[in-house]
């Protein structure tokens with residue numbers, strides 16, 4: 001949050017443009033953080049289509065989260081361009097762009113306010129009924145009902161503890177109530193309990209329906225069915241395609257997938273069948 005609040009305000013266009021289409025195109029995008037010597041991203045080109053899930057995978061530090069942060073213009077590209085519906089995002093008003101994009105990031109920001117208000121933050125015009133519908137879709141209803149003050153429970157007060165998975169589902173409810181056409185998910189690393197994991201996956205499904213989705217996933221099982229998988233390593237896009245196409249190529253994704261499958265086998269054998277991956 002600090003990072004976002006303290007970022008220099010970005011330049012606003014003189015003649016702001018709008019768009020009704022929401023496919024995202026990265027064209028030769030390079031980016032480096034101010035204090036960094038090597039580029040975090042180097043000439044990255046790909047598209048994320050409407051009504052599709054585009055997954056981004058690759059080793060840690062490769063530049064996946066940087067891609068996610070460039071779409072809502074937390075930073076501007078150093079070279080190249082990002083277009084939404086054919087319009088360079090630098091030609092859109094930043095507030096307009098923010099309305100187009102919902103993101104669920106690794107770190108969830110909850111405020112010391114009621115659960116109702118924390119979810120409504122996604123859309124200040126949402127009615128209580130709409131907030132509750134979003135909470136239900138995001139699989140929050142069950143844990144909220146168990147709280148003494150239900151939706152009026154103030155987050156962060158004494159005796160109120162929400163698990164990582166519950167916090168993330170509140171963030172998903174917030175994104176559902178916002179109902180933006182573009183969804184960016186920067187998936188948290190696996191939660192420890194499988195029950196939560198399953199609920200989060202169902203919540204994601206509700207959120208992603210009919211949107212342009214860019215999903216950064218750590219567990220390859222969750223992106224196996226993505227329409228497109230983009231493999232990023234050390235700031236470079238090294239391959240892209242469907243799961244089956246990429247496996248057939250026997251490149252980086254093939255290696256990652258085999259390692260992942262081995263790791264699952266190892267976990268299953270060690271725990272006697274239990275796994276949350």
Ligand code: ADP
Nearest residue numbers: 033035036040059060061062063064065066067
């Ligand atoms: P990934 O999400 O794939 O793990 P990131 O996009 O977070 O990778 O990071 C890509 C590179 O940029 C890494 O070398 C990382 O250390 C660096 N980086 C990420 N965020 C910042 C930042 N705010 N300031 C400086 N360097 C950063």
Ligand code: MG
Nearest residue numbers: 064065066186
């Ligand atoms: Mg990351």
